[in-house]
Amino acid sequence: MRRLIFALTLPAICLTVQAEQTGRISGKVLDKAGKPIPGSKVNLKRTDRNWAKDLIPDKNGSFLQVGLDPAEMIMTVSAEGYVTQTETLKIPLGDVIIKNITLLTPAEAPKTGPQAAPEDPGDALNNEGRSAFNQAIPLYNEGKFGEALPFLETAYKTLTEAQVKLKDEKAKTELAPELLKIERVLGICMAQAGYKKEEAEPYLLKALERNPKDERVIAALIETSKAKSDQAAEQKYTAMLEAIQGPNPDVIYNKGVEAFNAGNAKAAKAQWLKVLEIAPNYAKAHYMMAMVEFGENNLKGTKTHLEKYLELDPNGKDAATAKEMLKDPSLKRIK
The missing domain is CATH 1.25.40.10 (Tetratricopeptide repeat domain)
Structure with missing residues (x-):
């Protein structure tokens, strides 16, 4: 009997973490009553070079700008009928700065000196x-x-x-x-x-x-x-x-994959059998069971699980391999 030799490769997930090289600024522009101000504008201007940008708050008064260099900027917030506010700030590296602005009308603004602090400091x-x-x-x-x-x-x-x-x-x-x-x-x-x-x-x-x-x-x-x-x-x-x-078949299946990748086919088989007890139509578990059965030279079990896998997921990522295996005479003879 001619033996089938297949290389089973399980995909590994590689996570690449890239350090954030830019910062963000977000916030809201509201009036004294806490309502959005139609037509308000937030202008950002760098102090170290010629760069400026206008941000237009949405209907809720919210604004957001991402991808900012960690640099010093002058933020100017204005709206028709309101006193303009200007502030110098530093954009943080890989972080967000939140600035919520309350614009006052000339009648609401203090006559002299800086804007009065709210009565409640919180x-x-x-x-x-x-x-x-x-x-x-x-x-x-x-x-x-x-x-x-x-x-x-x-x-x-x-x-x-x-x-x-x-x-x-x-x-x-x-x-x-x-x-x-x-x-x-x-x-x-x-x-x-x-x-x-x-x-x-x-x-x-x-x-x-x-x-x-x-x-x-x-x-x-x-x-x-x-x-x-x-x-x-x-x-x-x-x-x-x-x-x-109730038992989660995805979690149990992944434990089987971990065991299989570690070279423990017996433990992997136990996990995948448990998956099929909970979810008999879990296609991937049938495919992996076929691989384990094949490794144990159980051709009948191999054929049974391959056919079930193709029945459940005929266009799955391993369907081509399953079909090729089933063409082999040693499996075709199995009843």
């Missing part, structure tokens, strides 16, 4: 933090955890400070649950972004204490456990998640 911080959180949420919902993270860090830091400085007890009370919400989302983003996993754990543990069935928090704790190479914790949180969701 108001500005409260507004800034909430604005940063609002910018983070769409990114978080889209799974862009790395992009959401700077906004969330700003929101958490600023609102924590605001809670200390606010004199309005009602505002303090309203802010407390918002901080807990931000703390949870911050922990999830840290765990999922890929570069602050271990720092996420304290936030996630507090969130889990408040809601022991929070699936996203538990999934994030699995990531922090992997980052710490804490297998006991990873198993614990995986069991918690499975108790809520």
Whole structure:
């Protein structure tokens, strides 16, 4: 009997992390009542060379500019019927600077000297933090955890400070649950972004204490456990998640791939059999089972799993290999 020899190559995912070489600026332009100002304009002008750009806030008063060099700039904010504000600022490297501007009419502006500070020293911080959180949420919902993270860090830091400085007890009370919400989302983003996993754990543990069935928090704790190479914790949180969701075939399949890549075909086979118990139509598990059976010279098992794989995923990435294998006389003879 002629033996079949196939090279099985499992794709590896390579992550390349590039350091951010630019900064960003974002914020809002609002009137004294906290409403957007139609026709407002934000002008950025570098102090070290001839470069300037106008930013037009959207209908919510929000503006954003990315890809800025870390340089000193003059920011001028203006709108018809309002007093123009000018400020010199430094764009941070690989980070975002948030500037929320309140423009005043000539009647509202102080007659002399700088603009008067708000009565409550926590108001500005409260507004800034909430604005940063609002910018983070769409990114978080889209799974862009790395992009959401700077906004969330700003929101958490600023609102924590605001809670200390606010004199309005009602505002303090309203802010407390918002901080807990931000703390949870911050922990999830840290765990999922890929570069602050271990720092996420304290936030996630507090969130889990408040809601022991929070699936996203538990999934994030699995990531922090992997980052710490804490297998006991990873198993614990995986069991918690499975108790809520049921066994996850994707997770089990990936464990099989890890075992197979490590040269442990027996352990890989056990994982893929478990996948097929949970999800009999999991095509990739059938293909991998065929490879293991072939390695064990079980041609009947090889043929059965190859045919099932092609039935479930006839145009899959391994379909061509499966079809070629099934053409071999040694497999064609198997009934």
